[in-house]
Amino acid sequence: MIVAENLVKEFKVTERRPGLLGSLSTLFSRKYRLVRAVSDVCFEIPAGVKAAYIGANGAGKSTTVKMLTGIMTPTSGRALVAGLEPYRERRRNAANIGVVFGQRSQLWWDLPVLDSFRILRRIHDIPDTVYRRNMALYRDLLDLDALGNTPVRQLSLGQRMRAEVAACLVHDPKVIFLDEPTVGLDIVLKGAVRELVNHINAELGTTVLLTSHDIGDISAICDRVLVVNEGEVVHRGSMEELLATADTRAVVFEHRDIGAGPDAAVALIETHLVGASARVVHGGRIRIEYPVACWSARQVMGFLLERFDVVDCVAPEPDLEMVLRRIYTGQPAKRSETVA
Ligand SMILES: Nc1ncnc2c1ncn2[C@@H]1O[C@H](COP(=O)(O)OP(=O)(O)O)[C@@H](O)[C@H]1O
Ligand SMILES: [Mg+2]
Structure with missing residues (x-):
C-alpha cells in the first residue's frame, strides 16, 4: 500500500557566516550546503498494517511523510501510495489518504470544527451514509459535540488534536499518515486517539503510518516498526523482533x-x-x-x-527506549530482514 523506493531528499541551505560582516557577505556570494534529510530509504507497508516510523529528532521522518503525502517531491527515488505517485497526482492521491501533522493544523482556524467537517464533506464528495456513520463514531469516541461552535483557534490542544484525527479520517481514506499526532496530549486524550486509530484499522482495514516519539503510542497502535537513523532505515520488522535485539x-x-x-x-x-x-x-x-x-x-x-x-x-x-537509544548511538543491532 505504501512503497518507498530509494527515496532521497536533499535540501539546499545557505551557509551563514557569523557576525554582521558574515551576514552581508552572504548577500553577495551565497554558499550552499546540501542537507541530506532522507537518504536512500526503501520500505514497503502492506495494506492494513499499522507501521511505526521511529527515529530521533532530525532523522528525516517528517520529510519522508511529506514525500509520501505529495507535499514534497523527492530529489530522487520514488514513492507509491495506493498505486499513485503522491507528488505527481496530488488530487487523486488526496482522496486516498488522510494526514495529521501534530505540529500544524489542517483545520480551518476561524471556523467551528463542525464547519470544517462540512467543508471536507464537500471537498471529498463524501457519500451521506459514510459521512453520517463517521460523524456518529466521532461523536462518541471524540466527544465532538462538546466542541460546538467554538472556532478551532480557541480550542485546547487536546480538543484540536482529536478533531484533526477525525478530520483526516472522515472520507474513509485507504491510508493515514500521523506525524507526531499526540504531541502535548495527556494520557486520556492519547488513549482516545489510539482507540480511534485502532478502531478504524480494525473496521476498514486502513493502513497506518505513524511517526512518534511516544513509546506508548507505538506500542498501543503499531504492529510493525521501521527505525530510521540519519535518513536511513536501520531496522524493519515486528515490534517483538525489535525488542528481541535488546x-x-x-x-x-x-x-x-x-x-x-x-x-x-x-x-x-x-x-x-x-x-x-x-x-x-x-x-x-x-x-x-x-x-x-x-x-x-x-x-x-x-x-x-x-x-x-x-x-x-x-x-x-525489554525497554523500547533503551533499544532505540542503542540503535541511535550506533552500536551494532541485530538486523531483521522481515519485510515490514
Ligand atoms: N525545508 C527544509 N529546509 C532545510 N532543511 C530541512 C528542511 N526540512 C527538514 N530539514 C532538515 O532535514 C532533516 C530531517 O528533518 P525532519 O524530516 O523534519 O526530521 P524528523 O521529522 O525526523 O525530526 C533535519 O536535519 C532538518 O533540519
Ligand atoms: Mg518530524
Whole structure:
C-alpha cells in the first residue's frame, strides 16, 4: 500500500557566516550546503498494517511523510501510495489518504470544527451514509459535540488534536499518515486517539503510518516498526523482533531482608552476576539489568532463588527506549530482514 523506493531528499541551505560582516557577505556570494534529510530509504507497508516510523529528532521522518503525502517531491527515488505517485497526482492521491501533522493544523482556524467537517464533506464528495456513520463514531469516541461552535483557534490542544484525527479520517481514506499526532496530549486524550486509530484499522482495514516519539503510542497502535537513523532505515520488522535485539534484560524482585540491608544485596548480586548492574528501586525492590550475552534468565533466577528469600519477581519487557537509544548511538543491532 505504501512503497518507498530509494527515496532521497536533499535540501539546499545557505551557509551563514557569523557576525554582521558574515551576514552581508552572504548577500553577495551565497554558499550552499546540501542537507541530506532522507537518504536512500526503501520500505514497503502492506495494506492494513499499522507501521511505526521511529527515529530521533532530525532523522528525516517528517520529510519522508511529506514525500509520501505529495507535499514534497523527492530529489530522487520514488514513492507509491495506493498505486499513485503522491507528488505527481496530488488530487487523486488526496482522496486516498488522510494526514495529521501534530505540529500544524489542517483545520480551518476561524471556523467551528463542525464547519470544517462540512467543508471536507464537500471537498471529498463524501457519500451521506459514510459521512453520517463517521460523524456518529466521532461523536462518541471524540466527544465532538462538546466542541460546538467554538472556532478551532480557541480550542485546547487536546480538543484540536482529536478533531484533526477525525478530520483526516472522515472520507474513509485507504491510508493515514500521523506525524507526531499526540504531541502535548495527556494520557486520556492519547488513549482516545489510539482507540480511534485502532478502531478504524480494525473496521476498514486502513493502513497506518505513524511517526512518534511516544513509546506508548507505538506500542498501543503499531504492529510493525521501521527505525530510521540519519535518513536511513536501520531496522524493519515486528515490534517483538525489535525488542528481541535488546542486549540487556531486566529482573525486578522483592525479598525478605534478614538484616544485611539493600546495599549488601546489591553488592552480592554484582559480585556474583559479573557484568550485571543492580539498584534499589521504589518499595525496596531491586532491579537487575544483565547482558544476555553473559547470563540467561534461568541462571539469573536460579541465583536469586538460591541466595535470597524471594517474595515477588517480575521480568519486565525489554525497554523500547533503551533499544532505540542503542540503535541511535550506533552500536551494532541485530538486523531483521522481515519485510515490514
Ligand atoms: N525545508 C527544509 N529546509 C532545510 N532543511 C530541512 C528542511 N526540512 C527538514 N530539514 C532538515 O532535514 C532533516 C530531517 O528533518 P525532519 O524530516 O523534519 O526530521 P524528523 O521529522 O525526523 O525530526 C533535519 O536535519 C532538518 O533540519
Ligand atoms: Mg518530524
